Amino acid sequence: MWCASIVYADTQVNVVGLFNGKALVTINGSAPQTLSVGQTKQGVKLVAADSQQATLLIEGKTKVLGMGQGVSAGGGAESTQNQPVNLYADSSGHFFGSMSVNGASLKYVVDTGATAVALNSADAKRANISYLTGEKSVASTASGQVVAYRVTLNTVKIGTIVLNNVSAVVIEGGFPEVVLLGMTALNRLDMKRDNSTMTLTKKY
Secondary structure: OHHHHHHOOOEEEEEEEEEOOEEEEEEOOOOOEEEEOOOEEOOEEEEEEOOOEEEEEEOOEEEEEEOOOEEEEOOOOOEOOOOOEEEEOOOOOOOEEEEEEOOEEEEEEEOOOOOOEEEEHHHHHHOOOOHHHOEEEEEEEOOEEEEEEEEEEEEEEEOOEEEEEEEEEEEOOOOOOOEEEOHHHHOOEEEEEEOOEEEEEEOO
16 A cells, blocks of 8 residues: 555646756756756656756656656556746746747746737747738837737647647847746736746646
8 A cells, every 4th residue: 555655646747947968957946956967856867958958767668858847657547737836036036937838938027017928930930820811010128119919829838838829929139038937828817926936827
């Protein structure tokens, strides 16, 4: 009976930091801890890691996770979609992470001051967004007024959270340098902040 309870206990892992040969992870809600390649903690082994992703062996299952992504794995059923996602503030108090837009991996920063998700034209092209067919408008930035296009993102994945049909704007040029995770996405999430930790939970 004791063995069975271990086999069917799910292990929740979130990646909160990535480095060459190391990953900063939380395991079952624990404080962030560093795993080096080949090291095992609480049944979680780091197989490989670089600045983009970590390969983990969790309960006998191999999982590849990017920054800010998480997974729940166990001997029984596995659920990886729409679980709460934890983000951790950097030294400036900003919350950065990796997201997937139409399957393309892009960096983002949480921006409650942005009315919509905003991305530059290069990132839009990486995500195969035909933004030139969108409604053309003018947006004001720190550098002045720029041309922007209103689009709808088919699929946005923030960690384990999946959002469909998200309104966004694509700005011609290199601004913003990372995707601004604005209110057209954040309005669909419950945001709770506890000091340097922000937890995102999908509302609908």
